[in-house]
Amino acid sequence: MKTLLLLIFISISLSADANTDWVDGQVAAIKPPRQGVSPKDIERVKNPFLITYKSSVGKKSPATGKKKRSKSTTKKSNRSLRLQAIMNGSALIDGKWYKVDEKVRGYQIDKVSDASVVLKRGKERKELLLSSNDPKIKIQIK
Numbered sequence: 001m002k003t004l005l006l007l008i009f010i011s012i013s014l015s016a017d018a019n020t021d022w023v024d025g026q027v028a029a030i031k032p033p034r035q036g037v038s039p040k041d042i043e044r045v046k047n048p049f050l051i052t053y054k055s056s057v058g059k060k061s062p063a064t065g066k067k068k069r070s071k072s073t074t075k076k077s078n079r080s081l082r083l084q085a086i087m088n089g090s091a092l093i094d095g096k097w098y099k100v101d102e103k104v105r106g107y108q109i110d111k112v113s114d115a116s117v118v119l120k121r122g123k124e125r126k127e128l129l130l131s132s133n134d135p136k137i138k139i140q141i142k
Helices: 002-030 039-044
Strands: 083-087 090-093 096-098 107-112 116-121 124-129
Touching: 083 116, 090 107
Parallel strands: none
Antiparallel strands: 083 090, 090 096, 107 116, 116 124
């Protein structure tokens, strides 16, 4: 009986050694440092979330053969600024956070209050108010 137990113990220890050898091999395979993308390569990648508009200004129209007149391709500058949120003295305007004295499309943020943001450009002053077009969203100022 003792020899049987001894044989079982030896066979279990040998199979355990085989399993640890396999694990050790797997760990050794992943130990070398992995090569990633260099910071220079990352800087060269264009942001996939930016929308670019192709300008056809100066190109000839295939139908008329005449050059097209210049049109503004920057739609963002023609839009009004939209205040989306105010938190801890910062304002979320058109999806980007700003603080006092920072510039937004040529305007400098003069004041951030609980419910509005005052912008100035020269003598021109503009006040953005928190509002929502969605009737399900209620804005509360505490």
